[in-house]
Amino acid sequence: MSDVVIVGGGIAGLTAALLLAEKDFRVKLIESAPDLGGLLRSHTRGQWGEFDHGTHVFSETGLEELDAVLFAELRGSPDWIGHPHCTQDTFFSNRRQQSSFLDVRLLGTELHDRAWQEMQALSPPEQSPTTLAESVASAYGPTLEKHVFSPVMQKMFGTGLDELASDAAQLFGLRRLVLGTPEATRELKAAHPWHDSRLAFHHLTEGASPIRHFYPRECGIGLWTKQTITRIKALGVEILASTQICKVELDKTGRRLEALVLSNQRRLACDSLIWSAPAFHLLKLAGLPLLAGVSPPRHRRAMIADLVLDRPLDSHSHYLTCYEPTMRTFRVTNYGALQNKPTRTPAKVTMEVLTDANASDQITQHSLLSELVAMGLVPSETKILESWLDGVNHGFPILTPGFKRDALALGDFITSQLDNVLLGGRASGRVFFMKDVILDIHRQIQSRF
Ligand SMILES: Cc1cc2nc3c(=O)[nH]c(=O)nc-3n(C[C@H](O)[C@H](O)[C@H](O)COP(=O)(O)OP(=O)(O)OC[C@H]3O[C@@H](n4cnc5c(N)ncnc54)[C@H](O)[C@@H]3O)c2cc1C
Structure with a gap:
């Protein structure tokens, strides 16, 4: 039986532990924080129950052999709600609309019509763009660059299009946009994959995939983490939380990692290492x-505000994405809607703001409430019964061409020097969204073990 050590107890590490524990490996999972889960954790806020600390919804990957393992305890369970769609409002140009994609019609008829004409006059670029500025110019045209991409990307990343990688806007769902008419969109999407990549269907159900999205009926998304910890422990995985690694030992060749030494001086033998912490x-x-030339990755800090309101939101959508550049909020999560109780009072919401620094002195109850009011989610007389503010330091990666190049170079260098190491998770810089993190670690485990 060989020893596998997994470092990092977020979704990447937990998925790896689950997959390997089901095979014949002796698995140890090391987490530096007191609790496992990383961005898939929930906090209990006294009498109000749980709020999530990052990702909210657990979505199927579409790969059945993997989903069967990950969703074993969710499918058909009375503790979990399986949503066929994640519903979303978007707020932009001081208007709110139920839509999973940014609807350019919110800019008004004149700008919409101009943008639509410009987009139709463009044809697929011959060379792949390097920066987001090139990508936007070649696929969307000057009106959308000026009125959508530049201001929104400045808000989300704190930087201009010239400095961002060509696909950076996807991190905030700005790839497919709603423009034109439903019929014209349908026709263009069917005519060429390039149009399909720029245009969104006008209706939620059109083109939707059959994957389901899960949320616990009573508590937070951290329920999955708790259930998974029970499962992997039962399969023999040893979990070492609040644990720091202070040394690694290499074999005589210097190409294989033989053991890890922990802060309590315990030495863990290691035939293979799965590393999902910063590389x-x-x-x-x-x-x-x-x-040489490889810099540490830069991130935006995510400030997470949990609020209890004296009334429900005027929306039955699970989320709201706020693209409006004059507002600080990036996302509002509506727990009542996720738990199929959108009119529940008091109402629990989480608001996320992206900043360059700790902005706790600028994010006040007053500023959060005034944005909820401006988005038409609550009336001005609403009261915040209680609130908490937290931060995730290395929140969202600032996706420059350099970020991607350096992350790949660093990962390739480490795995070329150490034969028995596999790098996964968002800290690898290659993947960010939960689904991609899971699929990536699964693919690597399938090919290595
Ligand atoms: C605010 C926020 C909201 C997000 N929302 C979504 C969303 O809605 N949907 C989505 O798909 N994705 C979302 N993401 C992306 C998220 O990164 C992924 O979904 C996923 O959770 C990443 O999992 P991971 O295991 O790679 O990393 P993490 O969840 O960050 O886990 C890494 C773990 O490693 C531990 N660790 C770090 N260093 C060490 C060390 N030296 N030794 C031991 N352990 C260590 C950390 O404590 C942590 O527990 C969000 C990200 C942020 C920041």
Whole structure:
């Protein structure tokens, strides 16, 4: 039986533990924080119950052999609600609309018509764009660049289109936009994959995939983490939380990692290492040289405000994405809607704001409430019964061409120097969304073990 050590107890580490524990491996899972789950955790806020600390909804990946393992305890369980769609409002140009995509008609008829004409006059670029500025110019045209992409990307990333990678806007769902008419969109999408990549269907159910999205009926998304911890423990996985690694030992060849030494001096034998924590930390522990020209990744800090309101939101959507550049809010999560009780009072919501620093002095109950009012989600007389503000330091990656190049170079360098190491998770810089993190770790485990 060989020893696998997994570092990082977020969704990447938990998925790896689950997959390997079901095979014949002796698995140890190391987490530096007191609790496992990473961005798939929930906090209990006294009498109000649980609020999530990152990702809210657990969505099927579409790969049945993997979903059967991950969703074993969710499908058909009375504790979980399976939503056929994640419903979303968008707020932009001071208007709110139920739509999963940004609807350019919110800009008004004149700008919409101009943007639609410009988009139709463009044809697929011959060379792949490098920056988002090139990508927007070639696929969307000047009106959308000026009125949508530049202001929205400045809000989300704090930087201009020239400095961002060509696909950076996808991190905030700005790839397919709603323009034109439903019929014209349908025709263009069917005519060419390039149009399909720029245009969104006008209706939620059109083109929707059969995957389901799960949320607990009573508590937060951290329920999955709790249930998974029970499952992996029963399968023999040893969990070491609140644990730091202070040293790694290499074999005589210097190409294989043989053991990890923990802060309590315990030595863990290791035939294979799965690393889902920041890659720079492993580089340092293994005594590998810093790569010339490779810089540590830059992130935006995510401020997470949990609020209890004295009345429900005037929306039955699960989320609201706020693209409006004059507002700080990036996302509002409506727990009542996720739990099929959208009119529940008091109402629980989480609001997320992206900043460059700790902005706790600027994010006040007053500023949050005034944005909820401006978005038409609550009337001005609404009272916040209680609130909490937290932050995720390395929240959203600032996706520059350099970020992607350096993340790939660093990952390739580490795995080329250490034969028995596999890098996964969002810290690898190659994947970010939960579905991609899960699929990536599954693919690597399938090919290695
Ligand atoms: C605010 C926010 C909201 C998000 N919302 C969504 C969403 O709605 N949908 C979506 O698909 N994705 C979302 N994401 C993306 C999210 O990153 C992924 O969904 C996924 O949770 C990443 O999982 P992970 O295991 O790679 O990383 P994490 O969840 O960050 O887990 C990494 C774990 O490693 C631990 N760790 C770090 N260093 C060490 C060390 N040296 N030793 C041991 N352990 C260590 C950390 O404590 C953490 O528990 C969000 C991200 C943020 C920041």
